[in-house]
Amino acid sequence: MTIRMRTLALSAAFMLVVFLLVTWVVSYQMVSHSRQDRKQVQAVYVASKEKELRHYVELGHATLARIAQGSGEEAALQQQVLGALSRMHFGNDGYFFVYDRFGNVLLNPGSMGIDGVDFCDPADTGSDQARMLIAQAHAGGGIVRYNWIKPSSRAEAPKMSYVRTADQWGWIIGAGLYMDDIERELAAFDANAARTLRDTQIRLTAFAIGSVMLISVAGLAWNLRNSRISGEKLRRLARRVVSSQEEERARVARELHDGVVQVLVSSKYLFETAQLHLEQAPGKEAIRDAKRDPKRDPKRDPDQPAARESPPAGHAPQALLAQGLRRLQDALVEIRRVSHGLHPALLADLGLAAALRMLVEQLRPQRAVDLRFTELGTIPALSQAQRTALFRVAQEALSNALTHAQAGWVQVTLAGSGHHVALTIEDNGHGFDLKKVRADGKGGIGLRNMRERIESLEGSDFIMHTGPDGTRVEARLRLAPPETETRARARPAPGLRHRPPARRPAA
Structure with missing residues (x-):
């Protein structure tokens, strides 16, 4: 798999992971908001039910108070109140219930014509709902929640009732609403x-x-x-x-x-x-x-070449x-010069400075140009690739300057310090159009070769300036600090351990 395909696969996988995370975050947020909205909706429904129940109970209490203020015997008025409350239905399953001050049931579903539903009687064993209703009424009234049989479905369902006491006779009057419709809505x-x-x-x-x-x-x-x-x-x-x-x-x-x-x-x-x-x-x-043909006269030999006549005196x-x-x-000298141009032996034996000095000395007699070489500072140790790249740059730059620039002088400078090496070739020739040469796809191969040679080395820069006053080519190399190189050389290879030198047996 190529690098581009790996990059594409990693990008697709990264995007997929991002979308999965986004989907999870969105889902989590939606679920959280849905739960909050559900609680709010439930609270609104319950508040609406409570308000509705209070309204019904207040309406029944007002009916009781109005009848109790009428004329007649108390027992008759009480029966009239119970009859009126038994006829007051709301919804499909809403009804009133009434207890007296002693907790006895005065009004139940049976007396209202509602079949299949018993009313909670405190006297029944285990009827905790009735005692809860009576206790809440004596405590000042309020909402009581419990499960009870729903008349329409004859099944147990959650129910919410509101109870309060009546001041006239000490009765407890209340009404209830079933909450299964809220559960359906939720x-x-x-x-x-x-x-x-x-x-x-x-x-x-x-x-x-x-x-x-x-x-x-x-x-x-x-x-x-x-x-x-x-x-x-x-x-x-x-x-x-x-x-x-x-x-x-x-x-x-x-x-x-x-x-x-x-x-x-x-x-x-x-x-x-x-x-x-x-x-x-x-x-x-x-x-x-005579040795060649004893019977033949050399003066009469027709095959004797004319070029074999007597040489000049x-x-x-x-x-x-x-x-x-x-x-x-x-x-031999010429062959050595050509061989040195192809691969200078001094480059590997004595270093870059000696090879550049010999290159300048060999070219100086061939051209009517003031060709000079200067070495500045201390040149640090360079690798074979670095020495070869700088030497080839010097060769190409000198060839261009001596062949095309029509320069009066050419200066080659090699400067060095502890961590830097700079090779500069400058002349006072007429220069050239650098942009035009770079734009030309067929020409400028030497310039591209110089740039590519230097840029292929780590920590390198290639700079070229040209104009009517001359051309300057500069190649710079940044080297690692000596202590870093020392530590790198001293560090053992992975998987190898330092072994002490073997002792030679005594003679």
Whole structure:
């Protein structure tokens, strides 16, 4: 799996985790708000029921007070009150109940024509509801909650009753409402909240899946686009490498043809001339011809080449051989120069400064330019890659300055300190248009090679300034502190332990 695919997979996984967390947070918030809303709705329903019950009981108490103020016997008035209360129904299952001051039942569902529902009688064993109602009434009245048989369904249901005492005869009058309708409303509210939560989760999940798919498609398109761009870059790089190789081969061929080959050809001519001198010495030619064909007259040989005639006078064989040896020595020097340009041995043996100094000394006689090299400070130890990169930058910059800049002087400076190395090549030539060269995809290969060589090293900078007054190329390297390097070298490799040196046996 490529880095881009891993990045895409990690991004998709991260987005999926984020959406799961968002879904959980939203679900938790919705459930919390739903519970709070349910409590508020329940409180509103209960408050409404309590208010309704108070209204009914106050209405029954007002009826009792109005009849009790009438004329007639008390027993008749009491029967009239009970008859009026028994006819006062509210809702499907609402009715009044009445106790006297001693806790005896005066009005019950049976006397109201409600079948299947008994009234709680304090005299019955285990009738805690009646005692709760009477105790609450004597305590000043209020709400009492308990479970009782609902007339319409003949099933037990939660009920809320309101009781109070009547001042005329000390009766306890009350009314009750069943709470199962509130439970149904709350159940419907819970179902609606669950449906809303489920719909929200489905929408979030669909949105998360759509987002992940969109990210995947976008990442795939981005990966394809980057693959095309990378492929194009690789093709350009391959063409650049091939072009660089061809340029290097052309340079080496040119160096060999213009230098080494010419010297070798001249040496060959001198040796051949010396050979003719030796072969045409007195007595040698006759002996040679006799050995070749004793019956043949050399003066009448039609195959004798014209070039084998007597060499010019004044060229002794010893002088020609000496001159040929000098030319061979020059060829060796030229070969060493070309070899040093390809891979300087001094770079590995004596360091970067010595290799740069030799490069400048070799180029100085070939050009009518004031070519100088300066070493400043102490050059720290560099790796092979760092030395090679800086040397190649110096080679390319010097080649450009000596070939294209038409400069009067070129200065090469190598400066160093404990943690920094800076190589500067500057000249006073006419410069060039840097933006145009960078924009040209076919040209400027040397500049790109210099920049890429330096930027491939860690902690490096490549700076170039050019203009009508000259060109300045600077390569800087930031090195690790010596103590850090010492600790790094002293640190044992993972999995290895320091072992003391083995003792040699005594002689």
